Amino acid sequence: MKETRWRKNGVVAIDDTLLPKTGKKIPGAAKFWDHNTNSYVYAQCIVTSHYVDQDKDYPIYLKQYLKLGSPEAAVHDFKIKVELALEHVDYCETLGSPVETYVFDAWFLCKKLTDRIKFYGKGWVSRLKVKPHSSPQGQGDERQGVWQNSVKGGLQGDNGAGQELLGSYQDSEC
Numbered sequence: 004m005k006e007t008r009w010r011k012n013g014v015v016a017i018d019d020t021l022l023p024k025t026g027k028k029i030p031g032a033a034k035f036w037d038h039n040t041n042s043y044v045y046a047q048c049i050v051t052s053h054y055v056d057q058d059k060d061y062p063i064y065l066k067q068y069l070k071l072g073s074p075e076a077a078v079h080d081f082k083i084k085v086e087l088a089l090e091h092v093d094y095c096e097t098l099g100s101p102v103e104t105y106v107f108d109a110w111f112l113c114k115k116l117t118d119r120i121k122f123y124g125k126g127w128v129s130r131l132k133v134k135p136h137s138s139p140q141g142q143g144d145e146r147q148g149v150w151q152n153s154v155k156g157g158l159q160g161d162n163g164a165g166q167e168l169l170g171s172y173q174d175s176e177c
Contacts, residue, residue, distance in 0.1 A: 009102060013056030014128075015095050017088050017107040019068060021046040033070045050084055052091040054102070064094045085111055089119050096123050104128060 023046045024032045030047075037044045048068040053060050066087045069076035082090075088111050095102075105120050105127045112129040120127045 009054045009100060010056055011101045011103060013054055013102050014104045014106050015063065015091075015100060015102050016053045016055055017050070017091050017105060017111060018053075019048055019050045019084055019110070021048055031067045031069050031073065031075045033073060035070075050087040050091065052095060063098075064091050066090060085113055085116055088116055092116070092119050092123070 021035055021037055021044060023044050025045070026032070032045060032047050034043045035046050035048050036042075037046070049065050050068055051065045052063045054063055067075075068084055068087060069079060069081060071081050088107065092105065103125055105125060107116070107127070107129050109130045112131060117127055
């Protein structure tokens with residue numbers, strides 16, 4: 004029988020997902036950009052946290068993202084996705100999470116979130132997309148890579164080819 008208890012070597016993954024809907028009276032459903040289909044979809048947007056390790060993964064917490072100006076956001080206090088991610092980190096830590104690392108995509112990467120994770124003495128891993136800039140040949144150069152701040156080490160950036168990334172995640176607005 005597999006044990007469901009989380010372990011130190013696991014991670015907490017924070018991400019958002021779209022749940023396509025067809026009914027027009029579904030709470031919080033709205034038009035959202037779906038990067039997978041490169042189009043707008045009518046859906047609910049859910050921000051989730053999952054525990055993941057080599058043997059198992061399971062959901063920990065979820066919150067629905069409500070668009071600014073929607074009737075639901077007016078009733079339930081509008082929050083940006085990063086604020087929902089902060090709630091996820093706080094919730095995991097109040098549960099006594101032993102994991103040392105949180106992972107999330109570039110959408111969530113900003114100083115508010117990384118500072119909160121560091122406050123709990125944990126590390127994080129995220130993808131960084133830097134705005135395109137001109138190369139010496141005059142062509143656009145989109146630099147991207149993975150940034151991480153481990154519990155034992157400092158901030159590191161790598162584009163997968165061993166080249167240090169330009170820019171700073173701390174410039175990211177929340």
